[in-house]
Amino acid sequence: MASHDLAERTTEISRAGRQRAVTLVALSLTFALVQLDATIVNVALQTLRTDLGGGVSAAQWAVDGYAVPFAACMLTAGALGDRYGHRRICLLGFGLFGLASAAAALADGWPVLIGARVAQGAGAALMFPASLAMITGLYPEPRERSRALGVWGGIATLGFASGPLLGGVLITVASWPAIFWINLPVAAMVGGTIAVLGPRDRPQARRIHPGGTVLGTLALASLTAGIIEAGERRMATAVGALALGIVAGWLFTRLERRSANPLVPAGLTGSVSFRWSLVTGFCFNFAMYGALLCVSLTLQSAYGLSALAGGLAVLPMAVVVGVAAISGGFIAAATGPRRPMLLGFTCAGAGAIVTAAGGLAGSSALIVTGLAVIGLCCLAMPAMTSVALNASPARHAGLAGGSFNTARQIGGAIGVALLGAVLNAGGVRTGFTVALGIAAAASAVALLSTVEATARNRRAGPGGGRS
Structure with missing residues (x-):
């Protein structure tokens, strides 16, 4: 009888482990979908300008129309998840995201397209902090969570980096609306998995602001x-x-x-590590999103690459990003978060300098190489996320994830706006070089903020701890 009970218990544990793994993949794919739509539009910008008219500013709003509401609504979305349940809010976000994607695919002008992108960004804001909070609940132990965040980061950043390649293929095979239609079956599959397997958390009494x-x-x-x-x-x-x-x-x-009832409670802002982690997250997206926009526009407008060729040019970065994000999670679990963060941001700065040199030399090969090196920045992503979560009280998991990623997305929105404006004002050589120089400077700031954000984790040892 005892052996029979043991066998049943072993089977139950194995089944629970598989279910948790599938849930982690689904939650990671949620962020991958969010990241995909942040970058898939980049290779479509030249095609959109041809079909719909407009200049660089219209192209920038096709990107920032998504990034601004995503960043601005994330804190409220985190609070909604804490109050009504993260699984419920995540599924609501999937519904809005899918409807907005259909509207974007059917758009016949910039106002409708940008409006649909705004709605997509709001849906993404509901999905993302809720999915991250659910991962925190699934993996409460810091070392285990670092490994889970490595998987999460690897899958998610593949969405970011593969967006331009997938967009180029879809535009070549079909047309630009296909980059939005592709969201519907993916959202249905991932959202359905979370609806069935997603953890049910206990809502907290929290007022919305x-x-x-x-x-x-x-x-x-x-x-x-x-x-x-x-x-x-x-x-x-x-x-x-x-x-x-x-x-x-x-x-x-x-x-x-x-x-x-502030959007960011004093329990979060009182942590020095958490405040510095916000600076680090801002710089991460500032450099990555800004550099990718500049490279995508320059390769197509100045070097004459098609949407597909532009997507293929980003393929080395896509490979590097996926490997780096997964590796960064395991390195953080073994050594603590500081080492992968310092290494990642050092590579990002070096890559930005190489990319800028490629612009000065008129070498597309050097630009592509530098962009791939920038992708090594993703060594830092799981670690810096873990630092932010470990520096916050467990009861504020949704708000901590929302606050950290709000800082990241604000960085992305400002990076696209500022580096795109510099590129637009200075031209494909001077403007491009200065823009990538700014991206390198942002990586240097991230190195300094990393030292401050990880000071407590270094004393605590690998895995860190919660404040």
Whole structure:
């Protein structure tokens, strides 16, 4: 009887392990889908400008129309997950994301397309922090979580890096609406898996803070618009938008300080490691998203590459990104988060310098090589995510993930706006070189913030610990 019970128990544990693994893959694919739509549009920008008209600023809004609401709504989405359950909010996000993808595929002009991208970004904001919070619940032990985040990072960053290649193939085989239609079957498959296997967490009593979301969205959108308009040399509009963004940001800060239910609780902002992890996340996306936009536009407009050839040019980066993200998780589990973060951001800075040199020399091969080296930045992604989560109380898992990735996505939105504006203003040689130089500087800042963010983890040893 005892052996029979032991066999049943072993079978049950094995079944639970397989279910947890499948759930981890589904939650990782959630982020991969979010990342895919952040980058798949890059190789379509030249085709969209041909079909719909418009200049570089319209192309930038095709990217930032997604990134701005994604960044601005993520904190509220994290709070919604804490209050109503992360699985429920994640599935709501999948529904909105799928509908918005269909609207983008059917768009016949920039206003409809950008509006659909905004709705996609809002759906992604609901999906992402909820999926990360569910992973935190599935893997509560720090070392185990570091390995899980390595898998999560590897799968997710493949979505980021393979977006341009997949987009190039779809545009060549079909047309640009296909890059949005592809989302529907993927969302149905992944969302269905989470609906069946996703962990049911216990909702917490937490008030929602819509005023902060409105002001935060207005601030980020206005600052982004101001930077883009400056790149087009429409200075009066740029100054007005930047001024509005600064005022909205000031009002947001005052509202947060006075609110009894701020979007970011004092329990999070009181951690020095957590604050520095936000800086690190900002710089990570700033450099990655900004560099990818500049390279994608330059290879097609200045070097005459087709959408498919442009996607193939990013393939080395896609391979490097996937390997680096998975490796970074295992390195962090074995040595702690500092080493993969320092290595990743050092490579990112070096890669940006090589890419800038390729622009000066007029060498597309050097540009592609440098972009692949930038992809080694993803060695840092699982580790820096783990630092942010370990520095926050467990009860704020959704908000911690939302806050950290809000910083990341703000970095991506500003990176696309600023580096795109520099490219637009300075041209394919000078502008490109300066833009990649800025990306290298952002990587240097990330190195400094890494030292501060990981100071406690270094003392605690591999795996870190929660604050």
